Amino acid sequence: xxxxxxxxxxxxxxxxxxxxxxxxxxxxxxxxxxxxxxxxxxxxxxxxxxxxxxxxxxxxxxxxxxxxxxxxxxxxxxxxxxxxxxxxxxxxxxxxxxxxxxxxxxxxxxxxxxxxxxxxxxxxxxxxxxxxxxxxxxxxxxxxxxxxxxxxxxxxxxxxxxxxxxxxxxxxxxxxxxxxxxxxxxxxxxxxxxxxxxxxxxxxxxxxxxxxxxxxxxxxxxxxxxxxxxxxxxxxxxxxxxxxxxxxxxxxxxxxxxxxxxxxxxxxxxxxxxxxx
Amino acid sequence: xxxxxxxxxxxxxxxxxxxxxxxxxxxxxxxxxxxxxxxxxxxxxxxxxxxxxxxxxxxxxxxxxxxxxxxxxxxxxxxxxxxxxxxxxxxxxxxxxxxxxxxxxxxxxxxxxxxxxxxxxxxxxxxxxxxxxxxxxxxxxxxxxxxxxxxxxxxxxxxxxxxxxxxxxxxxxxxxxxxxxxxxxxxxxxxxxxxxxxxxxxxxxxxxxxxxxxxxxxxxxxxxxxxxxxxxxxxxxxxxxxxxxxxxxxxxxxxxxxxxxxxxxxxxxxxxxxxxxxxxxxxxxxxxxxxxxxxxxxxxxxxxxxxxxxxxx
Numbered sequence: 136x137x138x139x140x141x142x143x144x145x146x147x148x149x150x151x152x153x154x155x156x157x158x159x160x161x162x163x164x165x166x167x168x169x170x171x172x173x174x175x176x177x178x179x180x181x182x183x184x185x186x187x188x189x190x191x192x193x194x195x196x197x198x199x200x201x202x203x204x205x206x207x208x209x210x211x212x213x214x215x216x217x218x219x220x221x222x223x224x225x226x227x228x229x230x231x232x233x234x235x236x237x238x239x240x241x242x243x244x245x246x247x248x249x250x251x252x253x254x255x256x257x258x259x260x261x262x263x264x265x266x267x268x269x270x271x272x273x274x275x276x277x278x279x280x281x282x283x284x285x286x287x288x289x290x291x292x293x294x295x296x297x298x299x300x301x302x303x304x305x306x307x308x309x310x311x312x313x314x315x316x317x318x319x320x321x322x323x324x325x326x327x328x329x330x331x332x333x334x335x336x337x338x339x340x341x342x343x344x345x346x347x348x349x350x351x352x353x354x355x356x357x358x359x360x361x362x363x364x365x366x367x368x369x370x371x372x373x374x375x376x377x378x379x380x381x382x383x384x385x386x387x388x389x390x391x392x393x394x395x396x397x398x399x400x401x402x403x404x405x406x407x408x409x410x411x412x
Numbered sequence: 413x414x415x416x417x418x419x420x421x422x423x424x425x426x427x428x429x430x431x432x433x434x435x436x437x438x439x440x441x442x443x444x445x446x447x448x449x450x451x452x453x454x455x456x457x458x459x460x461x462x463x464x465x466x467x468x469x470x471x472x473x474x475x476x477x478x479x480x481x482x483x484x485x486x487x488x489x490x491x492x493x494x495x496x497x498x499x500x501x502x503x504x505x506x507x508x509x510x511x512x513x514x515x516x517x518x519x520x521x522x523x524x525x526x527x528x529x530x531x532x533x534x535x536x537x538x539x540x541x542x543x544x545x546x547x548x549x550x551x552x553x554x555x556x557x558x559x560x561x562x563x564x565x566x567x568x569x570x571x572x573x574x575x576x577x578x579x580x581x582x583x584x585x586x587x588x589x590x591x592x593x594x595x596x597x598x599x600x601x602x603x604x605x606x607x608x609x610x611x612x613x614x615x616x617x618x619x620x621x622x623x624x625x626x627x628x629x630x631x632x633x634x635x636x637x638x639x640x641x642x643x644x645x646x647x648x649x650x651x652x653x654x655x656x657x658x659x660x661x662x663x664x665x666x667x668x669x670x671x672x673x674x675x676x677x678x679x680x681x682x683x684x685x686x687x688x689x690x691x692x693x694x695x696x697x698x699x700x701x702x703x704x705x706x707x708x709x710x711x712x713x714x715x716x717x718x719x720x721x722x723x724x725x
Contacts, residue, residue: 153520153523156538161540164541180561181560231444238442238445254703258463261466261680261684265692285451285452369663387548390544391540401539402539402607
């Protein structure tokens with residue numbers, strides 16, 4: 136009785152609706168893509184053209200002159216990449232300690248860590264700014280990366296993976312005479328590779344896309360990330376639509392490419408707790 | 413607890429290593445924890461505590477003129493028209509955005525929660541806007557909606573509706589921002605809901621089918637109750653994120669027209685970092701006020717609104 140495969144009228148309706156929604160999701164993004172290849176005249180043509188009459192790379196050349204695109208790309212890469220690499224190391228170390236090592240008041244400390252997950256960023260924002268001002272970290276990469284170098288979410292996620300590993304793994308390392316850190320690095324950490332990739336993708340995406348945080352902590356054009364830079368520059372209306380579109384397309388490409396090749400990891404990252412910063 | 417149990421069990425089984433291990437493990441634990449502990453202490457706990465202190469101070473962005481303001485900031489907040497406007501706008505946004513995303517996501521999840529190629533494709537496409545930055549999405553939509561040359565305005569004109577200034581009309585601006593937020597975010601919720609739906613035992617559904625229940629009734633009466641905890645989770649997280657809305661408003665409307673889309677976070681940012689005299693103390697007290705709103709709404713949602721049966725929530 137289980138697998139009735141006949142297509143019901145309701146099923147047809149569902150297919151049609153879900154396909155229409157897919158179209159509605161894709162259309163603006165496809166429009167962004169094709170419009171980035173239009174000429175100046177065509178971008179603002181009215182009535183608008185659907186596809187470029189002749190595909191041109193003009194906008195990508197223009198974007199170099201009108202926006203510090205290379206710098207923004209570099210800044211986002213250093214910021215998001217730096218946060219990802221460092222927090223993977225620190226999150227997994229702390230997660231490992233909570234999962235497999237003994238220390239006093241472990242449960243209490245873990246509860247304290249989880250509590251930090253509940254605090255909205257806005258409440259930390261102003262004090263964080265003042266703190267970085269006194270530490271001389273405003274408008275620097277260190278100032279951008281350090282506050283994000285570990286997170287309750289990451290510690291929680293890594294802990295839940297380390298907890299599941301069998302004790303026999305640790306035992307074998309201990310018999311081989313490895314130090315506690317050696318066991319962590321050589322034996323336990325490699326077991327968590329999928330979790331590490333999922334967490335890394337999560338950190339990279341969130342920081343690459345973040346706006347308020349880098350907007351507040353950077354002030355020079357020199358240090359603006361993609362999101363913050365685009366937000367500032369688009370606002371002042373001196374930049375034409377064409378280069379804006381090209382820059383926007385470039386800004387979403389890295390995460391989009393990551394998503395195309397590693398969808399599974401995007402889903403795993405959110406499936407374990409589903410938190411979004 | 414399970415971690416402690418396995419450690420204890422292993423020590424019992426491994427004999428001679430028993431006495432040494434807990435000691436060395438204790439000594440090493442701090443090495444593993446220290447970096448994270450320092451960062452969380454310096455960049456989360458200190459700001460958290462000082463946020464409450466700060467809201468009692470008068471301090472500007474250049475760190476001159478620090479003085480104690482007591483409850484002045486909060487008194488000022490109560491009398492600030494823009495705080496009230498921003499509060500209402502924020503609540504309005506959440507009241508529209510949460511149901512919109514949940515209803516759309518539930519409807520779509522009911523259609524695409526199957527393990528075949530087509531449904532998997534749909535789910536991954538729905539998720540695409542979620543991985544793009546809100547900055548990029550906001551730029552794309554504000555150009556599309558431009559009343560003079562946007563492609564959507566062209567469509568509305570063709571349909572005989574004239575050029576609609578979706579983001580320029582005080583009555584339309586917020587619903588438009590909500591629609592774009594929904595477009596960007598629903599795929600994420602679909603992913604979470606689908607994962608839950610795919611775990612619903614097929615036997616439940618089949619039994620209802622034998623009883624002659626149609627697909628919509630089966631979804632409402634069987635699937636929804638079973639995945640209720642996931643729904644609650646989605647509603648609560650979407651609500652929290654919605655009450656903190658900033659990016660889309662900052663880029664698409666700058667809080668306008670006539671303050672009709674200025675949300676609390678936008679106002680906090682504006683007060684502390686955008687408009688002289690960069691009043692950080694006051695900005696901080698608005699943040700504390702927002703925190704209280706989020707806490708109360710989350711509590712009420714979990715405790716009263718989303719209750720169902722005895723055991724959930």
